[in-house]
Amino acid sequence: MRGKALFACALTVATVLTTLQPAQAHGLIGKRFLPATLATDDPFVADELALPTVSSIKVPGSGDGNRTWETDVSAEFSKRLSPDLGLSLLGTWKALNPDQGPSLTGFDNLEVTLKYVFFKDPEHETLVSAGVAWEVGGTGSKKVGSDSFDRVTPSLFFGKGFGDLPDSLEWFKPFALTGVFGYSLPIRVRTQTISIADDGSVDVARDLNPEIIKWGFSLQYSLQYLQSFVRDIGLPAPLNRMIPIVEFALQTPTDGKQAGHTTGTINPGIIWFGRYVQVGIEAQFPVNRATGKNVGVLAQLHFYLDDILPQVFTWTPFHGVLGPTQPR
Amino acid sequence: MRRLLAVTALLLAPSSAWAHAFPDHSEPRVGHTVEASPPAVRIWFDGRIEPVFSSLRVEDDGKRRVDKGDGRVNPDDGTLLEVGLPPLPPGKYRVFWSVVARDGHRTEGDFAFRVK
Numbered sequence: 001m002r003g004k005a006l007f008a009c010a011l012t013v014a015t016v017l018t019t020l021q022p023a024q025a026h027g028l029i030g031k032r033f034l035p036a037t038l039a040t041d042d043p044f045v046a047d048e049l050a051l052p053t054v055s056s057i058k059v060p061g062s063g064d065g066n067r068t069w070e071t072d073v074s075a076e077f078s079k080r081l082s083p084d085l086g087l088s089l090l091g092t093w094k095a096l097n098p099d100q101g102p103s104l105t106g107f108d109n110l111e112v113t114l115k116y117v118f119f120k121d122p123e124h125e126t127l128v129s130a131g132v133a134w135e136v137g138g139t140g141s142k143k144v145g146s147d148s149f150d151r152v153t154p155s156l157f158f159g160k161g162f163g164d165l166p167d168s169l170e171w172f173k174p175f176a177l178t179g180v181f182g183y184s185l186p187i188r189v190r191t192q193t194i195s196i197a198d199d200g201s202v203d204v205a206r207d208l209n210p211e212i213i214k215w216g217f218s219l220q221y222s223l224q225y226l227q228s229f230v231r232d233i234g235l236p237a238p239l240n241r242m243i244p245i246v247e248f249a250l251q252t253p254t255d256g257k258q259a260g261h262t263t264g265t266i267n268p269g270i271i272w273f274g275r276y277v278q279v280g281i282e283a284q285f286p287v288n289r290a291t292g293k294n295v296g297v298l299a300q301l302h303f304y305l306d307d308i309l310p311q312v313f314t315w316t317p318f319h320g321v322l323g324p325t326q327p328r
Numbered sequence: 329m330r331r332l333l334a335v336t337a338l339l340l341a342p343s344s345a346w347a348h349a350f351p352d353h354s355e356p357r358v359g360h361t362v363e364a365s366p367p368a369v370r371i372w373f374d375g376r377i378e379p380v381f382s383s384l385r386v387e388d389d390g391k392r393r394v395d396k397g398d399g400r401v402n403p404d405d406g407t408l409l410e411v412g413l414p415p416l417p418p419g420k421y422r423v424f425w426s427v428v429a430r431d432g433h434r435t436e437g438d439f440a441f442r443v444k
Binding site: 033224227230 | 353354359437439
């Protein structure tokens with residue numbers, strides 16, 4: 001029974017934290033530079049590597065009050081297959097430290113994402129893309145709650161800079177908004193769990209694997225945009241390359257016991273971008289008690305591979321070497 | 329470990345040649361008002377830029393081009409893009425620039441300034 005309780009705890013933790021999977025891309029649309037966001041995916045495709053992304057937050061257990069510190073360390077490699085088509089691979093290592101019981105560690109399921117940018121409007125700093133993520137069931141460890149079945153999540157992404165506002169609103173021009181709206185579908189509707197109690201009785205549970213709306217957005221204020229295009233306020237380095245940001249990473253199951261109950265975090269933080277890398281750090285505030293009560297932290301080191309070795313990392317099967325990411 | 333630290337320091341260190349060339353500062357300053365007509369618009373970038381593929385023009389509020397058409401990358405300073413100006417009457421002007429960094433990145437942008 002203890003093993004079942006631990007499994008249920010890990011499953012709950014994994015479900016609550018599904019939205020915290022990092023996914024990233026950076027790019028230029030018109031004169032707007034949008035960094036890779038930490039908690040939500042953004043609309044660009046790019047050649048880049050997020051290594052590592054570290055998340056640590058305390059989350060509720062499976063209803064018995066046994067809360068768990070979860071620490072995730074992940075890496076994601078993204079590669080353009082054409083100027084507008086990109087593929088990414090995400091791997092995550094998890095450490096679960098419950099208030100009671102032993103700690104658990106292991107890898108989460110591998111996730112593969114294909115994304116295509118189908119609308120670009122440089123003048124209005126706008127782009128929209130569509131993608132599908134495939135969580136490969138069974139590639140992770142069950143003891144940290146990884147599903148044994150696949151999940152497929154078709155998503156829509158957008159990015160919008162507000163540089164086209166009238167000059168009377170010039171202080172708002174450095175703002176940008178990115179967002180994602182996805183629908184996560186489990187390949188298996190129910191998961192059957194069989195457990196044998198100490199007295200020999202057999203318990204069979206058939207848990208529904210819910211369909212989940214995964215949604216989120218980021219609001220950013222680019223100090224580089226302010227300095228370069230709106231008003232030079234004399235910011236020195238490194239402030240002139242910083243982007244204060246707040247991300248909302250949320251999920252809402254559409255069926256099962258938790259249908260309609262949104263969980264997730266609100267993440268205020270800051271991103272600095274340089275020649276080859278960006279670094280970012282955010283606090284993670286749970287949106288409600290179902291998500292948790294403690295503030296977590298999310299940090300990332302991110303490499304722009306298209307800038308580090310463009311001849312190598314921007315090669316594509318059908319379009320040759322694309323070169324560094326260019327304005328759209 | 330020492331090698332890892334050295335690579336990390338190299339990647340994070342401020343550089344005079346950013347992959348994307350962004351403006352560092354300009355004369356007149358972005359969004360500011362100057363007391364008299366400036367003799368030129370100068371933009372210093374945070375990396376060296378390609379003279380052949382870099383351009384700069386200045387328009388007045390009626391979208392008429394007002395610069396002297398002699399825009400160039402300064403031969404003594406590969407980070408400086410400049411264009412001469414005739415005496416400008418008071419008003420609002422907008423500067424449009426497009427540059428290619430030495431490693432092939434293209435960036436572009438615009439900003440306004442006022443003459444009092």
